[in-house]
Amino acid sequence: MNKILVVDDDLDILSLVQVILSMNNFTVEAISRWEDISNKIAEFKPNLVLLDVMLGGADGRDICRNLQTQAATKDIPVVLFSANPEMGKYIKDCMAKDFVAKPFEMAQLLKTVRTYVN
Amino acid sequence: MFKLRDISIRNKLILMQVFTSVVVFGIVFGVFIITDVNSYKQRKVDSMISLAQVIGTNSISSIQFQDPEAAKKMLADLHNVAPEIIHAGITNKNGQAFASYSKIKADSFKIPVLKGKAFSFAGEQQLFVSNPIVSNNEIIGDVFLQVQLTELQKIKHDKYGLAFVLLLVALVFSFLIALMVQSYISKRLLKLVHAIKKVGKTGEYNKTLEEDGKDEIATLIQAFNKLMEEIKESQKKKDEFIGIASHELKTPLTSIKGYVEMLNVLEQEQPKKKFVEKTLNNVNKLERLVKDLLDVSKIQSGQLKLDIKEFNIDELLDETIIAAQMVSGTHHIERKDHPDNKMIFGDKQRIEQVLLNLLSNAIKYSPGENKVVVDSEKTEKELIIKIRDYGIGVPKEEQINIFERFYRTKGVSVHISGFGLGLYICRDIINRHYGKIWVESADKGSIFYFSLPLKHSFTTQQTQA
Amino acid sequence: MLFKRFLLVVLASFLAGAITAQNAEQEANLKAAFIYNFTKYIDWGNYDHGSDFVIGIIGDSPVTESLNEIASQNTVDNKRIAIKTIDNASEIKDCDILFIPKKSRFSLNYLLRKARPGVLTISEEAGFAKKGTAFNFVIINNRLKFEANLKAISSAGLKAGSQLLKLAIIVD
Numbered sequence A: 001m002n003k004i005l006v007v008d009d010d011l012d013i014l015s016l017v018q019v020i021l022s023m024n025n026f027t028v029e030a031i032s033r034w035e036d037i038s039n040k041i042a043e044f045k046p047n048l049v050l051l052d053v054m055l056g057g058a059d060g061r062d063i064c065r066n067l068q069t070q071a072a073t074k075d076i077p078v079v080l081f082s083a084n085p086e087m088g089k090y091i092k093d094c095m096a097k098d099f100v101a102k103p104f105e106m107a108q109l110l111k112t113v114r115t116y117v118n
Numbered sequence B: 001m002f003k004l005r006d007i008s009i010r011n012k013l014i015l016m017q018v019f020t021s022v023v024v025f026g027i028v029f030g031v032f033i034i035t036d037v038n039s040y041k042q043r044k045v046d047s048m049i050s051l052a053q054v055i056g057t058n059s060i061s062s063i064q065f066q067d068p069e070a071a072k073k074m075l076a077d078l079h080n081v082a083p084e085i086i087h088a089g090i091t092n093k094n095g096q097a098f099a100s101y102s103k104i105k106a107d108s109f110k111i112p113v114l115k116g117k118a119f120s121f122a123g124e125q126q127l128f129v130s131n132p133i134v135s136n137n138e139i140i141g142d143v144f145l146q147v148q149l150t151e152l153q154k155i156k157h158d159k160y161g162l163a164f165v166l167l168l169v170a171l172v173f174s175f176l177i178a179l180m181v182q183s184y185i186s187k188r189l190l191k192l193v194h195a196i197k198k199v200g201k202t203g204e205y206n207k208t209l210e211e212d213g214k215d216e217i218a219t220l221i222q223a224f225n226k227l228m229e230e231i232k233e234s235q236k237k238k239d240e241f242i243g244i245a246s247h248e249l250k251t252p253l254t255s256i257k258g259y260v261e262m263l264n265v266l267e268q269e270q271p272k273k274k275f276v277e278k279t280l281n282n283v284n285k286l287e288r289l290v291k292d293l294l295d296v297s298k299i300q301s302g303q304l305k306l307d308i309k310e311f312n313i314d315e316l317l318d319e320t321i322i323a324a325q326m327v328s329g330t331h332h333i334e335r336k337d338h339p340d341n342k343m344i345f346g347d348k349q350r351i352e353q354v355l356l357n358l359l360s361n362a363i364k365y366s367p368g369e370n371k372v373v374v375d376s377e378k379t380e381k382e383l384i385i386k387i388r389d390y391g392i393g394v395p396k397e398e399q400i401n402i403f404e405r406f407y408r409t410k411g412v413s414v415h416i417s418g419f420g421l422g423l424y425i426c427r428d429i430i431n432r433h434y435g436k437i438w439v440e441s442a443d444k445g446s447i448f449y450f451s452l453p454l455k456h457s458f459t460t461q462q463t464q465a
Numbered sequence C: 001m002l003f004k005r006f007l008l009v010v011l012a013s014f015l016a017g018a019i020t021a022q023n024a025e026q027e028a029n030l031k032a033a034f035i036y037n038f039t040k041y042i043d044w045g046n047y048d049h050g051s052d053f054v055i056g057i058i059g060d061s062p063v064t065e066s067l068n069e070i071a072s073q074n075t076v077d078n079k080r081i082a083i084k085t086i087d088n089a090s091e092i093k094d095c096d097i098l099f100i101p102k103k104s105r106f107s108l109n110y111l112l113r114k115a116r117p118g119v120l121t122i123s124e125e126a127g128f129a130k131k132g133t134a135f136n137f138v139i140i141n142n143r144l145k146f147e148a149n150l151k152a153i154s155s156a157g158l159k160a161g162s163q164l165l166k167l168a169i170i171v172d
Helices: A011-023 A034-044 A060-069 A085-090 A106-116 B009-064 B068-076 B150-202 B216-266 B272-300 B313-327 B348-364 B422-432 B455-464 C002-038 C062-073 C089-094 C108-114 C150-155
Strands: A003-007 A027-031 A048-052 A078-082 A098-101 B085-092 B097-102 B118-122 B126-135 B138-148 B309-312 B332-335 B343-346 B371-378 B382-389 B437-441 B446-453 C052-058 C079-086 C097-100 C120-123 C135-140 C143-148
Touching: A003 A011, A003 A034, A011 A027, A011 A106, A011 B216, A027 A034, A034 A060, A048 A060, A048 A106, A060 A078, A078 A085, A078 A106, A085 A098, A098 A106, A106 B216, B009 B068, B009 B085, B009 B097, B009 B118, B009 B126, B009 B138, B009 B150, B009 C002, B068 B085, B068 B097, B150 B216, B216 B272, B272 B422, B309 B313, B313 B332, B313 B348, B313 B371, B313 B382, B343 B348, B348 B371, B348 B382, B348 B422, B348 B446, B422 B437, B422 B446, C002 C062, C002 C097, C002 C120, C002 C135, C002 C143, C052 C062, C052 C089, C062 C079, C079 C089, C089 C108, C097 C108, C108 C120
Parallel strands: A003 A027, A003 A048, A048 A078, A078 A098, B332 B371, C052 C079, C052 C097, C097 C120, C120 C135
Antiparallel strands: B085 B097, B085 B138, B118 B126, B126 B138, B309 B343, B371 B382, B382 B446, B437 B446, C135 C143
16 A cells, blocks of 8 residues: 655656655655645545645645544545755644655655655 | 043043033132132222321321321330231321331331322232321321231131132032933943943844933934844844745755756766766755755744754764765764763754764865764763864864854865855754864864763753753 | 630530521421411310401510411411511400410410410410410420410310320320
8 A cells, every 4th residue: 555645836846756756666646736635635545645835825734734634534644745844843733744854865755655654 | 541532421421520510610719719809908908098097197286296206106006906017107298207116026028119099019918008198188298007918818728728628529519419410321321332232242133222312312222223123124034035045945956856866866877877976966065055054044043943852862873974974985984982872862853963064074174084983972961972083174273263154264275165054053053952062183183072961961951041 | 725715615605506596496487387286276166356367476586487487378267377466465365376485574474364265375484384374385305395284275265186185295
């Protein structure tokens, strides 16, 4: 079970993560519009959501909180993703599992992802 | 040399007031005393001339009847009546002495020749008056008096003495009053000076002063506050800018780093692999620089926060040595001490940052040489980490300066890259851990030390803070 | 020898005479001046002997000439001074001042009787003040002084100023 949903409004980063993860045997879906998250989750049923915090028009932390409080999605682990290293402090606050800082080392990203998706 | 300009404003104000008082009082007293003396002299002249007039009138018959004895007798009375008269003489109309009287032991002064109704002063010691003796509109003689002005001398002496005492009293009073009053001006001024000095020392721009009144000092305070506002604003904007800029820089950097990393994995063919490696190195450098900039901006605006937890320092040392080793091809990093799972309180990530920085410096500043030694020492109160390199070393006079922002060692022949922020950030992190960071020169190279208080010290310090 | 001595004595007496003569003139002038000055200090009150101030002198006297001199140039109370030589006792009452020279023809008592109130009597013989003249000239230590008889002055109805009296030798 290695389905990962990546959400980021930067298309290049989106495709970069998708490539890295795919190259490492993960099944990846990537979306840039946060409005599509719910539908995509329902459709794709990922094992992990990698969620950018600074989404145009929305805060990833709020979205994470929402996901974790809704019955349909509360079991899916969320890892926050941001260029702002301070965001790591909000993990507990919005019930995310972990935090990856941008820019990231490939190895580090993979290690974190593997922790929550077997 | 005593410079008037260098006296504090407080003392200048006091001096000014005291000086003014003394001068004004001095002049006033002087004028009063002089007018007093002059009016005394005038009165004395008038009274002596009156006396001479009386003597003259009483001598008319003596002169008419050529009886100097009677006149002498009358003059002798002056001894009791006017003891200040030391010589009195009556002359006839030809100027010849008719009768005279001299008080014994009189000083000899140069006696002026006076005619008619006249007077003359010898300084302020003696007075000479003469007055004609008139009978039936005819001048039949002259009365001449020589007066010793001892009373005047006494009056002068007393008055000057009193004036001097009063002047001293005035001086003391004006000093006391000045002391009280000057604080009204200088206190506010000194407060402002103090605030400015403090700002200059601490760099805290958010302190403003209370505005009071509408005078020039209030204007200064207003200007100062406005300046602080502007500085604060511009600092805020700068920090915001750095924050935003570094955030914005990180986004494309993420893509660049990620793709180049992948290329590095995918590309094995030379020379493409080499090109990719070089690109990756520089991307990483760039990433570090951007991170450093962000950290510095946080430090400046006091936003750098530590995430204090207990962690295994030995484990961290090993991890960071491995990480640093991975990046350095030429150097060999070895650990001299014996790891024994020491636990300390601190921000693990930040300590890691410090270690990586010091290790990379050790490597950077010993080009060609290939050994870096890591050591640790535990005392009762603290843990000291030592990182030794065998490179170019740090000159003694620079050992303080290298921890300053943007500082780069001068006169270095080898080109060392970087902003010069690393050690500044390390120092800030270590200081926040209530530790110390410093460098010492070895016979070849340098040894960087940093200390971290052991857990009980840290917690107590924390509660103290 | 005897002749020389004789000459010396004659010469000496002659000289003495000359000096005496000069002194006598001085004395007369001085007495006249005194007499004139007395008038400044004597108050005749209501006694008015006429439009002139009369100084009568009994008989001849060297003082008369001096008095004439003074009279020509001075006045008393704006009155002309008239100097009269008195031969007849009846003229005495018309005088303001009666000067009784030495060796006058009349006796002092007679003259004093004739001198009614309003007349200032002045003499120049020792002891006369005591006998009743108002003022009496005396020579003491070669200086001209005068005695004053206060009773005589007041009997004559006159007042003498203290400035004058203080210089006088008071005799009563």
